[in-house]
Amino acid sequence: MPTEIPDTPRTHRSLWMDVWLTFRQHTGALIGVGVFATIVLAVFLGPFVHGVDPQYLDLQARNQGVSFAHPLGTDNLGRDTLAQVFAGGRISLAVGFAAMFLSLVLGTAVGTLAGYFRRLDGPLMRFTDLFLALPLLPLLLVIIMLFRDTLRNAFGPETGIFFLIVFVIGITSWMQTARIVRGEVLAIKEREFITAARSIGTRERRIVSRHILPNALSPIMVSATLGIANAIITESALSFLGLGFPPDFPTWGRLLFDGANFITITPARVLWPGLAISLTVLSVNYIGDGLRDALDPRLRDT
């Protein structure tokens, strides 16, 4: 990358140090990191502070409001809303990130290969079109029906479904990333610094990993942040159709869905999971925004 060649005499800084220095100046991104870290910490450490079993049905305490024992109230079966939000968060975040990561790897790989190697462009992009043209819901239904019992026997109902859902969401949401990355790669590979790198005999593998991918990072980051939100929402849609996690297994999407009918009675059931999803997506978007700026050498403050 151009900035790595020191054009002015100054102390040497690594790429990631540069990135961090720029990132630090992006207020939104910093707040995003703060909020996101809070959510993650709360979700994973919360159960140690508020040790109520999220599955326990306390029939004496149905549809309760805020109280000391139940800081966010209870649902219509007497389950503690706060404990459910914690438990749901662990699943939703895990599903969101794992599925996003899978789709990102797939999408970037396909997009880069298609953009960089002309011979692969046609076949790979037609393959992408094929996936885009597939009606996703029926495809998901078929995949889940075919593999649900196998995975359930191998890993147990919850882990098995987790793998399946991550896999299913991952392989059905990489196409947008692939298209965006391909476009970016096509543009970048015609640039002078690529020609320069090639002229000094850099291998193709190095050109892709050292020069093209870092420059294509910003669209990848953007689609990654959107991917998390998408994965969380797809998971709740699957749960609704009865193809996701078992119904007593809380995820943010399912809590929101189950609480919708009770919005006038116990608004907390809708408010908190909804807020959690929104804040997660928003903060991840801002982090992505900051990273994009920090990774873009043209915007970086040198």
Add this chain to the structure above:
Amino acid sequence: MNLRHTLSVLAVLVFVAAFARGNSEPASQVQDRHLNILYWQAVSILNPYLSGGTKDIEAASMVVEPLAHYDENGGMVPVLAAEIPTLENGGVAKDLRSVTWKLKPDITWSDGTPLTAHDVAFSGAYCRHEEAGCAALASFADVSAIEALDDHTVRITFKVAKPWPYGPFVGSLSPIIQRQQFQDCLGARAQECTDQNFGPIGTGPFKVDEFRANDVINYSANARFREPGKPWFRTATFKGGGDAASAARAVLETGEYDYAWNLQVEPEVLERMVAARRGELLMGFGSQVERLIVNQTNDDSSLGDQRSLYLDGTNPHPFLSDPAVRRALSLAIDRQVLVEVGYGAAGRTTCNVLPAPAAYASAANEACKTPDPVEANRLLDEAGWARGGDGVRTRDGVRLSILYQTSTNSVRQGTQALIKQMWEAIGVETELRNIDAAVFFGADPASPDTFQKFYADIEMYTNNFQGTDPEVYMAGWACDQNPGPHNQWLGTNIPRGCSDEYDALVEQFSVTPPGEDRFRIAKRMNDIIVQNQFVIPLIWRATVSAQSSSLKGVRMNPWDSELWNIADWHR
């Protein structure tokens, strides 16, 4: 990523998520003589002979009519027939092998042609055709011939003496369709006649103006309806889609619709909606029972296509075939809690699969209304099921681990969670699964998730029967009704349990005239099913619908189509 984008993501999330279930159907203008009906399961066909779905049958009942209806008390009232044939008036033959119906004179179809006994005979032939795949075939059980004696008389002959000859053409399951319209639609062609199936010509108070499958039906009043001045409404819209809670809201809170059907919604939610005072709830206790079906066959996925097949008893369930386990499962359930949390006034605890009519209801099983986890634990201990380190009971390497499935519905998921906790207390592990209602009840032989396939240990749903005679309903648990590939999994003995005594009683029942003997046999059949815990009854459910306050004349009918007297509805 700019601010606008993030904001829109936020906005979409909050609104879409929170109101995803709200039905966004724009309010049709409530005109004075226009009736708006909302069924949250959309209607897919208007020919009741080709659909098992209640929503289709009820939508069609506004157009096509049977010879007689059941009223809200379960009594029969003549519709197209001049009177109900009985032994006393000579309509039913002395040997009980035939019944003769007389039609009311001067009834015309909505196209102006007269209704004749030939239409009745044709309707029977249409359904009884071997290739038709008629959904109402059970109504025509044991019929050997249906013939028109003259233009207004039709005789139905049975193969056996039939003490209850009111199967064919009584109730909205088997109405009279027009011969002229359907004569080219017999047998395998039945499904191809889209125009006919989507717009049957009828004798009822309304006629179909427009039908959009799985969406909406527009009706207008049938000007040739036999009762002058009826129906009061000039037009009607029958809208489908959404879910139970949003349907209730559309009638009770926002007043967009006049009538909404089948509201399985938590009682506290309904209560809030009723408090808006725009409408009221209607409840009728018929024969609906929410029940657990206990699989008597092995559903292990390693069995491949042998899963959940009876195979002459060679495929028993690894632990549910043990009567002690089944009994313990039933004893552990506190039915009163299930009613309070999920049903309120719309449910009562029951221990019978046949809770009504009262004369048929057994009194031998009332003990199950009081839960007894101590006794359940004792039974399991005695049978050798010992608790392991994780609290789950095992015997000879078999774990008491149950896969418990039902359809997706907030109330049902609540019941599932409650029962799971109750079973945990007796050392039974439960895995819950919910399946979209369209798939679960879809009867698609290719899907592994239908309630008939039953690839689970226990499943829960509601069933009932139309009319007041349980003959067809009770015969459904006979051994020859086990679902499997030989009957496209349409067999009705879902638990796949067999009892020789039961099969003998089914035969005896079909030839026993109404009276003490008939009641006794029905009770005994109910007791066999329930005391063996092939089926664990939970809740006797009312049919719950909602009507707007301005609507008058609705008589909630749990024995027949809810819209049976729609001609009398007015404001």
